[in-house]
Amino acid sequence: MQKFRSIKTGIIERKPLLNDKHNKSTKMITVKKVVFSAVLINLSLLAFSQRFFSDPDYGADSTARLECAKQLSTMSEFVKIKVYDYAYSSWRWCFKNCPASSKNIYIMGAQILKDKIENLEDETLKLKYLDTLMILYDQRIQHFDQEGIVLGKKGIDLVKYNRDAVEQGYGILKKSVELSKSHVEEATAVTFMQSSNVLFRSDKISADDLISDYIMVSEYLNQEYAHTRDKSKTQMAIDNVESIFSESGAADCNSLIKIFGPKYETSSKDIDYLKKVTDLFEKTKCEDTELFAKCSENLYALEPSAKAGYNLARLFIVKENYPKAADYLKKSIEQEKDSKTKAEYYYQLGFITQAKLNNNVQAKDYALEAIKLNPNYGDAYILIGTIYANVSKDCGSSDFEHSAVFWAAVDKFEKAKAVDPSVTDEANKLINRYSQYFPNNEDAFFNGFTDGQSYKIACWINETTTVRTQKR
Numbered sequence: 001m002q003k004f005r006s007i008k009t010g011i012i013e014r015k016p017l018l019n020d021k022h023n024k025s026t027k028m029i030t031v032k033k034v035v036f037s038a039v040l041i042n043l044s045l046l047a048f049s050q051r052f053f054s055d056p057d058y059g060a061d062s063t064a065r066l067e068c069a070k071q072l073s074t075m076s077e078f079v080k081i082k083v084y085d086y087a088y089s090s091w092r093w094c095f096k097n098c099p100a101s102s103k104n105i106y107i108m109g110a111q112i113l114k115d116k117i118e119n120l121e122d123e124t125l126k127l128k129y130l131d132t133l134m135i136l137y138d139q140r141i142q143h144f145d146q147e148g149i150v151l152g153k154k155g156i157d158l159v160k161y162n163r164d165a166v167e168q169g170y171g172i173l174k175k176s177v178e179l180s181k182s183h184v185e186e187a188t189a190v191t192f193m194q195s196s197n198v199l200f201r202s203d204k205i206s207a208d209d210l211i212s213d214y215i216m217v218s219e220y221l222n223q224e225y226a227h228t229r230d231k232s233k234t235q236m237a238i239d240n241v242e243s244i245f246s247e248s249g250a251a252d253c254n255s256l257i258k259i260f261g262p263k264y265e266t267s268s269k270d271i272d273y274l275k276k277v278t279d280l281f282e283k284t285k286c287e288d289t290e291l292f293a294k295c296s297e298n299l300y301a302l303e304p305s306a307k308a309g310y311n312l313a314r315l316f317i318v319k320e321n322y323p324k325a326a327d328y329l330k331k332s333i334e335q336e337k338d339s340k341t342k343a344e345y346y347y348q349l350g351f352i353t354q355a356k357l358n359n360n361v362q363a364k365d366y367a368l369e370a371i372k373l374n375p376n377y378g379d380a381y382i383l384i385g386t387i388y389a390n391v392s393k394d395c396g397s398s399d400f401e402h403s404a405v406f407w408a409a410v411d412k413f414e415k416a417k418a419v420d421p422s423v424t425d426e427a428n429k430l431i432n433r434y435s436q437y438f439p440n441n442e443d444a445f446f447n448g449f450t451d452g453q454s455y456k457i458a459c460w461i462n463e464t465t466t467v468r469t470q471k472r
Helices: 002-013 024-052 062-080 084-097 104-119 123-144 147-161 163-183 186-201 207-227 231-246 253-267 271-283 290-302 306-318 322-335 339-355 360-373 378-390 399-419 421-435 441-446
Strands: 454-456 464-466
Touching: 062 084, 062 104, 084 104, 104 123, 104 147, 123 147, 147 163, 147 186, 163 186, 163 207, 186 207, 186 231, 207 231, 207 253, 231 271, 253 271, 253 290, 271 290, 271 306, 290 306, 306 322, 306 339, 322 339, 339 360, 339 378, 360 378, 378 399, 378 421, 399 421, 399 441, 399 464
Parallel strands: none
Antiparallel strands: 454 464
């Protein structure tokens, strides 16, 4: 009991955890947690000390070992309830006096020090605690090895808490990746690529360096993906690394061909390889390359899918083979499940059919299918309006009937900006352009119409619109 009262008194005499701004009830709850933790510490000491009484890692003699056991228990209990300020002195004692006794000194110590860094306002003090955190990681490697994993944690914390140390952090992270290989931790891999990108953008490493970093990281992550159980976590890291690389500016078409071209002969039937190439080449606008064409066609042959078909359609658009592009778009529409994506395919098919295959009636039908799937698809309405404007001379038998078609065209442009504000600027330009072709007041009057009346457009357009005239 005497030992319990001594520990309890020591806790109460320390500075309070909560400042005056916290309410009284919250303060009492925290104090009770601290006192309860003290009880747990003392109850565990007997078993703890007996177990490690003869272990020299805990100290030179029995007194030192007992004190180490006590301080480890104190640190552990306070960290469990996240009372890091009270855990700090016990952690510091263990760190100095029995550094090889427990890995918890380093795992919990990192939590304690990061809490200090994140809650201090004094930048100088923050950097001092960060220096201690870096030493902690080095000492953990010295006593408990796991250099690859620990260097990853060290590098992540260095770049997180000191933005001016990115170059140093990059070196630490690179060594971690090289040591860990296929066991690299996802956070380490992604942070390493982020650091590489920052240094590339600030001209501290070359494009070739960034490309080499990407090749190394992606290779190890893909190896990890093959044997890990938590594939979703690793896949997210792979996606993030590829996104960083594709948006870095280093990933031009020649660089990508240099990376992936040599692997084509041995990987031409590897679906994962083919998907990676086509996705990355699409992100970096390299669809007009021969390697993209080969990979796209091989991927579709091995695993027909909407995405693979769409890639081939884009490829044949670049090659100006529009009939073949239309065929692949139709196949993509048949296989696509997502409504908005299918609407996009219908729109692209309608655009090609109107602009390149000169079939306005069929193009309108495709645009209408896109609108059925996505009623707020402004571009599809603009496409229909553009089709109407282009066929005005072929619809009707008089100048008045030809010019009346522009009423229907402008109706579609108005509808486009009403359902999709993102196309407002384009729609307004088209409205201003085609409104000047409306019939004038005299022509309308001569044909028996006045502003505001309903009017049925002749020919295949077959829509009812409203009479609007130019006042001259």
